[in-house]
Amino acid sequence: GENVEQHPSTLSVQEGDSAVIKCTYSDSASNYFPWYKQELGKRPQLIIDIRSNVGEKKDQRIAVTLNKTAKHFSLHITETQPEDSAVYFCAASKGTGANNLFFGTGTRLTVIP
Amino acid sequence: KAGVTQTPRYLIKTRGQQVTLSCSPISGHRSVSWYQQTPGQGLQFLFEYFSETQRNKGNFPGRFSGRQFSNSRSEMNVSTLELGDSALYLCASKPGPGDTGELFFGEGSRLTVL
Numbered sequence: 001g002e003n004v005e006q007h008p009s010t011l012s013v014q015e016g017d018s019a020v021i022k023c024t025y026s027d028s029a030s031n032y033f034p035w036y037k038q039e040l041g042k043r044p045q046l047i048i049d050i051r052s053n054v055g056e057k058k059d060q061r062i063a064v065t066l067n068k069t070a071k072h073f074s075l076h077i078t079e080t081q082p083e084d085s086a087v088y089f090c091a092a093s094k095g096t097g098a099n100n101l102f103f104g105t106g107t108r109l110t111v112i113p
Numbered sequence: 114k115a116g117v118t119q120t121p122r123y124l125i126k127t128r129g130q131q132v133t134l135s136c137s138p139i140s141g142h143r144s145v146s147w148y149q150q151t152p153g154q155g156l157q158f159l160f161e162y163f164s165e166t167q168r169n170k171g172n173f174p175g176r177f178s179g180r181q182f183s184n185s186r187s188e189m190n191v192s193t194l195e196l197g198d199s200a201l202y203l204c205a206s207k208p209g210p211g212d213t214g215e216l217f218f219g220e221g222s223r224l225t226v227l
Binding site: 006020032034036042043044045046049089091093100101102103104105106 | 216
C-alpha cells in the first residue's frame with residue numbers, strides 16, 4: 001500500500017516568515033495530494049490540494065508543489081500569521097473519488113508573534 | 114447545511130468491552146469513511162462505505178467493523194477493546210464518486226480504554 005512520510009514533525013517560525021512542510025509518497029499511481037489543517041481540538045479541514053497533472057497550485061499565502069518523478073510534494077505558507085498555528089497533514093490517494101487517503105504523521109506548526 | 118455529526122463525543126471503556134460509534138454525514142453525501150487518529154500515527158484509514166457497501170478497508174484487525182445504512186448514516190464497532198484502541202475516531206463524508214475529493218470531517222469520538 002501507499003506510505004506517506006512527512007517532515008518535519010514540529011516547526012516553529014517567526015510571524016511573517018515562511019514555512020515549508022515536505023512529504024514523500026511511495027506509490028507512483030497516487031494522483032491526488034490534499035493538505036489538511038487541524039487546529040487544536042478541532043476537525044481537520046482541507047486547505048489546498050493538487051492533482052498529478054499540475055506541478056504547482058497557489059491560493060493566496062498557501063502553495064503546494066508536486067514533483068512526480070521524485071514522488072514528493074510540499075506545502076509552502078508565506079507571511080505566516082499566528083492563526084496559521086495548527087497541525088498540518090499531507091495525504092495521497094489514487095483516483096478522482098478515492099476516499100482511502102493515506103496521511104502523513106502531521107507537522108505541528110507554531111507561529112511566534 | 115449541518116456538518117458531519119459524530120456521537121458520542123467522549124467515552125470511556127474497559128479492556129474487553131465493545132463500543133459502537135455513530136456518524137451522520139452531511140445531507141446528500143453518500144460516502145462515509147472512518148479514520149483513527151493517535152498522537153504518534155496521525156490519521157489512519159479504517160474503512161469507507163458508499164451506498165451501504167464497504168468499498169475500501171485499511172489495515173486494521175477484524176475487531177474493527179462498520180456498516181452504512183440506507184440513509185447514509187454509518188456506525189463503526191470495535192470489539193474486545195485493547196488499551197491501544199484509545200484514540201480519536203474521525204468520520205468523514207463526501208458526495209460520492211466523481212466529487213472533488215474533499216473530505217468533510219466530523220469532530221470525532223474520543224475513546225479511552227482503561
